Amino acid sequence: MTAGLTRIGAVRPAANAAPPALEVKGLSHAYGPRPALQDIALRIMPGDFTVLLGPNGAGKSTLFALVTRLFDAQGGSIRIFGEELAARPGLALARLGVVFQQSTLDPDLSVRENLLYGAALHGMARAEARHRAAQELERIGMAERAGDAVRSLSGGQRRRVEIARALLTRPALLLLDEPTVGLDAGSRSFLLGHVRRLCREEGLAVLWATHLIDEVTEEARVVVLHAGRVRASGSLPEILVAAGGAPDLREAFARLTEERREGSTA
Amino acid sequence: MSATAECQQLTAMRPAPGTLPAMAWLRCLGGIVRREALRFLHQRGRFLSALVRPLIWLVIFASGFRFILGVSIAPPYETYVLYEEYVVPGLAAMVLLFQGMQSSLSMVYDREMGSMRVLLTSPLPRWWLLTCKLLAGVLVGVLQAYVFLGIAWFWEVRPPPIGYLTVLPALMLAGLMLGALGLLLSARIRQLENFAVIMNFVIFPMFFASSALYPLWRVKEGSLWLWYLCQANPFTHAVELVRFALYGKFEPVAAAVVLFALLLFGGLAVLGYDPARGVMARRGAGAPG
Numbered sequence: 001m002t003a004g005l006t007r008i009g010a011v012r013p014a015a016n017a018a019p020p021a022l023e024v025k026g027l028s029h030a031y032g033p034r035p036a037l038q039d040i041a042l043r044i045m046p047g048d049f050t051v052l053l054g055p056n057g058a059g060k061s062t063l064f065a066l067v068t069r070l071f072d073a074q075g076g077s078i079r080i081f082g083e084e085l086a087a088r089p090g091l092a093l094a095r096l097g098v099v100f101q102q103s104t105l106d107p108d109l110s111v112r113e114n115l116l117y118g119a120a121l122h123g124m125a126r127a128e129a130r131h132r133a134a135q136e137l138e139r140i141g142m143a144e145r146a147g148d149a150v151r152s153l154s155g156g157q158r159r160r161v162e163i164a165r166a167l168l169t170r171p172a173l174l175l176l177d178e179p180t181v182g183l184d185a186g187s188r189s190f191l192l193g194h195v196r197r198l199c200r201e202e203g204l205a206v207l208w209a210t211h212l213i214d215e216v217t218e219e220a221r222v223v224v225l226h227a228g229r230v231r232a233s234g235s236l237p238e239i240l241v242a243a244g245g246a247p248d249l250r251e252a253f254a255r256l257t258e259e260r261r262e263g264s265t266a
Numbered sequence: 267m268s269a270t271a272e273c274q275q276l277t278a279m280r281p282a283p284g285t286l287p288a289m290a291w292l293r294c295l296g297g298i299v300r301r302e303a304l305r306f307l308h309q310r311g312r313f314l315s316a317l318v319r320p321l322i323w324l325v326i327f328a329s330g331f332r333f334i335l336g337v338s339i340a341p342p343y344e345t346y347v348l349y350e351e352y353v354v355p356g357l358a359a360m361v362l363l364f365q366g367m368q369s370s371l372s373m374v375y376d377r378e379m380g381s382m383r384v385l386l387t388s389p390l391p392r393w394w395l396l397t398c399k400l401l402a403g404v405l406v407g408v409l410q411a412y413v414f415l416g417i418a419w420f421w422e423v424r425p426p427p428i429g430y431l432t433v434l435p436a437l438m439l440a441g442l443m444l445g446a447l448g449l450l451l452s453a454r455i456r457q458l459e460n461f462a463v464i465m466n467f468v469i470f471p472m473f474f475a476s477s478a479l480y481p482l483w484r485v486k487e488g489s490l491w492l493w494y495l496c497q498a499n500p501f502t503h504a505v506e507l508v509r510f511a512l513y514g515k516f517e518p519v520a521a522a523v524v525l526f527a528l529l530l531f532g533g534l535a536v537l538g539y540d541p542a543r544g545v546m547a548r549r550g551a552g553a554p555g
Contacts (some may be wrong), residue, residue: 068387070541083364089391090286090390092389093388098384101380108308116297121297122388123290124290233319
């Protein structure tokens, strides 16, 4: 009985204490002797557009691997809407949508088949999945390409399809790992605009990893990751303050990632 | 604020968390099987070579050998059989062996190319996802085996009609065992390697040190150590299970060994993909830096 009650309590928290979409505390991971992440903390609320900013090799991909439970972290905790990922991965993953750095579409299959496969993995009924696939493709302007093989699409179009697939199951938290790599300016701004609109209009929580400073928008929250540590996090002005009063983000980013290098050599 | 409320409304549309209905498990299985089947159909070359391989053995090798190797009366056969007839169950099992290794290769490929990450972000438990992958591969393999048996019928290898029905569970069980071995290998192989490695170190030894091409009593006359090796080879038991089933008979020892091997390989494969210690963690995030 009590077990049943606590379980319901854990799943449906009181409305005034909505849990963060993603809460990471004290997260550490190492490959052999080489630490990849050290004592990472971050928190994303519903509706937040959070940019995870870091140079290549900062640990962004490791963080994504841990949050999507590709493998378990060696230390710390990850909670998705209050659910501990390691303890109840099913509950946490059910509310998660992911766009990986590498393309993960099946090039031989059609756009629609790729979306339906993703939906089936989440246990969605086929009729509903078809309906949702049509909706999401419409939203990204790819409805006419539904029957085409993914192989025939451009890089930008593939990215759009991957976002459509990630959104098909109506996730409340969307993770994107360098989603604009290799795309032209038009595709980049389309993706960024689409995802930001989802945050604004649908309360989607987003973690957008990138090494490109110009993808940080005015209202974005920023987490600067470097050499496996969070160097600064907060709103844009807060980041500038944390970097010792930098005039702009470019300068702040340079200082935050430079400082660490000196620190680590000292 | 309203964004938060709307978000909660959106998430409320999902079924209650923690209670993914039984249907969800089946839909997941359906999706994985469907993808595997579509991929197989798209790869015409793979389909053709899966069919041509056993046919070469049947049409060329066995025809040449029939004059050298007479097979005397031994169960499940009730009369003298031609070598072609003897070799067909072993070749059907070979189809399953290749399919099992092929799906292990595609697991490694999926891991390298990243599409496995999509599979593993499913909210369903990982052992179930692996089971679905396994079942999907087996269904494709069993289908190939039936197509081969159909062609063998035209080559005048004609087991009793009931055999085509009774062989189904044997093909399934043998396919599961060989597929589980493939999964286990895919968890151990670190990167996409040449298929020749698996060919040399798994397929050839398993195939030749088995009862697929020659009856074991004959092997025993020739070389006792080879006979022991064949007996210890789970593929031998897969072949015998299929052979007896094709003639409407049941071989309990073969069935038991195949089942045991299935549980062993399957269990080790699930461990290999365990998020806490498996191949994923060893390989890192897939990022070079």
